[in-house]
Amino acid sequence: MIKLLLPLLLAPVLAYAQAGDEKDLVFAGQSYPLTLDVKAKSDGQVTYAGRFSELPGKDYDVVLLQGLMPEPDMRLDLLGKGRSFFAADVEYRQTGFRRFPNGRFWARYKAPSLTRQPVKILVTDLGLKNNQSLVIYATELLTEGDLREREAPAEVSTAAYVPEPDLFVPAAAPFKLHRRAEWKANPPKEAYTRHAPFFFTLHHTQAHYPKTFDDAVIEMQFIQDFHQNGRGWNDIAYHFLIDPAGNVFEGRPINVLGSHVKNRNTGNVGISIMGNYHAPAHDKFTQLTQDSFVAVGRYVKDTYTVNISSFYAHRELGKTDCPGDDLYAKMSLLRGLVYAPQLPQPVEVPAQPVQLPPGPQAESLRQLLYYLETR
Known part of the structure; x- marks a missing residue:
């Protein structure tokens, strides 16, 4: 029970930023975008x-x-x-x-x-x-x-920061992951803060809807630049981002603190869907995107033993309409798919050749086997 309540009780001083719903200026008769x-x-x-x-x-x-x-x-x-x-x-x-x-x-x-x-x-x-x-x-x-992610700036080191390998999703993950190097991510502005995931949150980027893989790569670069240099954060806010073609991009390493839900980042894995799933935009949540989200969600659930009650939409943790009404309407479906019992995969056992005994009985056995195989 304590584990289930922690996401709602924690308010760590190192994790008060958020991403995903920014409509502070209201103009009469106009809606976003x-x-x-x-x-x-x-x-x-x-x-x-x-x-x-x-x-x-x-x-x-x-x-x-x-x-x-x-x-x-x-x-x-x-x-x-x-x-x-x-x-x-x-x-x-x-x-x-x-x-x-x-x-x-x-x-x-x-x-x-x-x-x-x-x-x-x-x-x-x-x-x-x-x-x-x-x-x-x-x-x-x-x-x-x-315009910063911490209460107090960390000491700046002159040595290049190299994150430890165990912070990242391993190569054997059960889904294809486009790594930071592939989309040419910039390094974090300072050393990451470790955390131990125990819940995860669905977001939308509430912005551009990429039409191609190259377009999605540029969007990844833009989001990171916006978060680091526009907002002054350490790195891109989310741990995973998924485009309309189902491509899964690596954001922050999964085992480090993100910056995607105000006061609810410790232990929280942020998964964001590229596009705007709120009126009047109504971008299409594709089957490919859904399949990839389910694969990532299952990985987080299985790797970190996350209960179904610890899978949230952003709006369930803060004052926001993220991940948009259209995506939020699919939360029951997504919870069901992520937490559906997985049948064990059948194991194929290679057939062993039949060894026939020597002597006059061999021909009779060959005829019997032929009869059984051709019935």
């Missing part, structure tokens, strides 16, 4: 100016966005609403930006001080040739202190 129609105008002109968001429900001094920017010839700016009717709106300073060749981007902005003021999105034309649609998958309102 936000699609901004950007018109090609003269270079340097503001081509999109949205309305201010609704009043945020918490203090912030950092705004973090991520989405899809098809062309690089535009600039994304944020304004904070003036604190009074007579006060001017405040331009937030961009403190980080990265756009990948496939258009995936993240951007981080700093407000002058802690605030709860609404936010407006502006887009400036930097030489667009055609009209574009800028997609924003997620927005987060944070404080400067949130």
Whole structure:
């Protein structure tokens, strides 16, 4: 019983970050993913100016966005609403930006001080040739202190960190795993913290839905860069990620602390499905993805003796709609498949040749065997 309650009681100081549901800025009449129609105008002109968001429900001094920017010839700016009717709106300073060749981007902005003021999105034309649609998958309102994974920074070593081999899923795992080296993962920013898994959690990335293996590899690289450099975390948040073709990618080593559920990371293995499984996106949860998730789930369950009551959806552990309504509706099915009794595989015993005795009885036995085999 204690083991079953631990996921709900633990709140380790080293594991308070989360990933998977970021919709802090609410814009009237719009739902995520936000699609901004950007018109090609003269270079340097503001081509999109949205309305201010609704009043945020918490203090912030950092705004973090991520989405899809098809062309690089535009600039994304944020304004904070003036604190009074007579006060001017405040331009937030961009403190980080990265756009990948496939258009995936993240951007981080700093407000002058802690605030709860609404936010407006502006887009400036930097030489667009055609009209574009800028997609924003997620927005987060944070404080400067949130941009790290630990309460206090670890001491920085000048020696290259090489994780111990026993932190990783072994080569004999019963599913194909695309290792970190294959998708060209960056090393962690500091040494990993070990943990002993005893439960696991289903997520969705709430973002890009890869169409090819190469696209999924770039998405892995983007997510890691966003988590490490956008959010300031040690590494990619999840332990496994699965694309629509059923490819399973290795995130953090399974035996180290992840960063995917707020205050619920110790002992928790994070498995995230690439795509957005919440209205209005409704990405398709393919049979290949389901089969791969079940294989990974069974491995975690069998290797670490995880009870069925210790397999969660993210929303069951925190205030979030992750893994989306569409995936959450499949939780009963997935629990049943992961925990279904597995029949033992039949063992083939090679047939042994019949040794016939010497003498006159041999011919009679040959005729009898022929008769039995041809009936």
